[in-house]
């Protein structure tokens with residue numbers, strides 16, 4: 001379980017807002033204190049970087065755990081003679097931000113304190129403040145050493161516990177400097193259903209920097225990024241960090257995954273080895289020079305681990321190295337990778353070397369299952385083997401690589417150079433790729449090689465306006481590049497598909513495979529963008545070109561927001577080869593009000609932390625704790641029941657979306673230490689808080705706690 005980076009991100013942002021969201025009530029605020037137009041006009045990248053109380057609040061959830069829950073959970077016996085262990089911090093995880101919770105289900109069911117603790121965990125998880133996962137699963141993202149500007153690919157991401165950690169890592173340092181990281185996380189999974197599990201996991205964390213895709217990671221497409229304003233050259237989409245948490249036999253999870261006791265077969269690992277090599281090698285190809293790739297499995301079988309590592313090192317021809325991470329996480333117990341290992345065939349015979357196999361069996365066994373002759377020169381000892389008995393975790397394997405030069409196609413066969421690919425039109429290109437022999441993944445050119453291509457043979461560049469018209473993904477017939485799939489076939493999604501399902505994405509089904517409605521960027525002149533910008537006084541530096549929608553209709557129910565880098569990727573012509581499952585956070589949603597309102601769009605809780613700093617004072621109501629409490633406690637409270645100053649302010653405002661802002665530095669209620677910004681819909685006589693129930697509950701608890709602390 002890891003704690004609350006995303007929480008601090010949102011609070012960091014809210015806190016920053018407090019300088020800008022000053023008390024509006026005439027009695028409470030002087031003219032000098034009001035935000036100036038200049039404040040609202042500040043550049044997106046420049047938005048405030050102060051964070052004076054960040055340090056104090058960053059570890060709030062950890063402290064709640066320590067001060068409130070742990071003491072109540074100590075020494076509880078749930079069954080005669082059996083005591084449940086209270087949660088404890090993992091000694092190897094930085095800042096006591098990861099805790100282990102071992103209490104059996106019975107204890108949680110039977111004991112009220114455990115029950116209450118469990119409910120708290122569930123609601124904080126739902127709110128995106130806590131992630132729960134197996135302790136060792138947290139290691140690979142930690143070793144990736146992620147920075148907020150990194151382009152990151154999570155190759156086999158579902159169900160997404162590590163993706164969640166990556167998202168938190170991308171955002172965690174940003175709270176001290178900037179609101180939205182410039183980096184990107186592409187979370188990919190081959191299994192379409194499982195890739196939808198990622199959507200739920202990612203939504204929890206409300207990041208505009210995530211793109212979910214559905215590809216065979218072993219053939220992750222090469223995407224040429226168009227020339228952008230800031231780019232002078234075309235370049236290939238490549239990554240600073242890649243996580244290859246590959247499919248494996250899972251024998252390391254055997255303690256809790258009891259099915260494996262019955263299902264485990266020698267052949268599982270023998271079969272998986274090839275897929276694992278392919279995924280790791282593809283990852284190495286699309287990694288940037290000096291980038292880092294982490295390979296991990298929850299298996300302890302060397303065939304799925306050291307054998308894969310050794311094979312990919314060999315194929316990379318000296319341009320990939322195992323990183324010495326022996327100084328990382330010193331408290332974490334692990335053993336070095338194996339330098340040699342044995343291979344057993346399916347008939348349970350030990351086979352010393354591939355050549356010893358009878359000829360009729362040789363083609364069924366990859367040579368790379370056996371240690372290569374130079375295995376003791378490959379630094380395989382730098383891999384980490386994590387055995388269950390070392391610190392009571394699942395079994396796990398991790399290897400960290402750095403790339404030092406281009407890694408070409410493993411066959412050395414120049415089947416389809418980027419040059420020839422660029423000459424074809426898109427559908428031809430995809431056909432060609434589908435025809436490639438399965439061992440040959442798409443060729444990768446270095447940035448220099450791409451830059452050297454004569455510009456006439458590259459795909460024509462469109463103007464920004466033309467690009468804005470283009471749906472960003474899978475609008476053309478695509479050929480599935482899933483060589484393992486039995487159902488590789490043409491997928492077509494109707495460019496003009498009409499969304500009558502209010503706000504719901506349309507999935508077109510073709511031969512049982514369903515695809516999502518494409519994301520389309522809205523033009524800054526689109527009437528909905530203009531309506532929002534005018535009504536809310538959206539600062540002119542807000543990047544409205546990062547708003548997108550999921551239907552080609554002219555009227556939309558949901559307007560999403562992505563960060564600049566995702567926009568950059570999706571606007572590239574080539575990006576239509578990416579099978580995008582989901583991206584963006586909800587920024588505005590259409591209200592179904594019958595009343596004619598000036599702007600039918602209301603704030604959505606998910607995108608609020610990004611949008612709020614750009615909203616003009618004209619739609620903000622500065623309030624005290626009582627007004628916030630009333631709004632949270634009552635459903636649609638009447639405006640007439642608020643204090644006279646709030647009523648007078650509300651009466652000045654047209655019906656539509658507003659923000660309630662509680663600024664502790666300005667409030668007469670000094671007992672609240674953190675600012676609160678709430679999205680509200682103002683109807684004629686009443687208000688509606690546009691917050692999810694669990695978020696209201698969480699906020700209510702925090703308010704109660706803050707008030708209690710200040711009273712003591």
Ligand SMILES: C[S@@+](CC[C@H](N)C(=O)[O-])C[C@H]1O[C@@H](n2cnc3c(N)ncnc32)[C@H](O)[C@@H]1O
Pocket residue numbers: 137155156157158159160161162163188189190191194215216217218245246247248275279
């Ligand atoms: C070990 S799980 C990943 C767990 C995930 N990283 C997490 O932390 O929640 C392996 C995943 O790989 C996916 N998978 C299997 N073959 C794949 C392939 N060729 N390309 C991409 N994903 C694949 C499976 O659907 C599965 O979701």
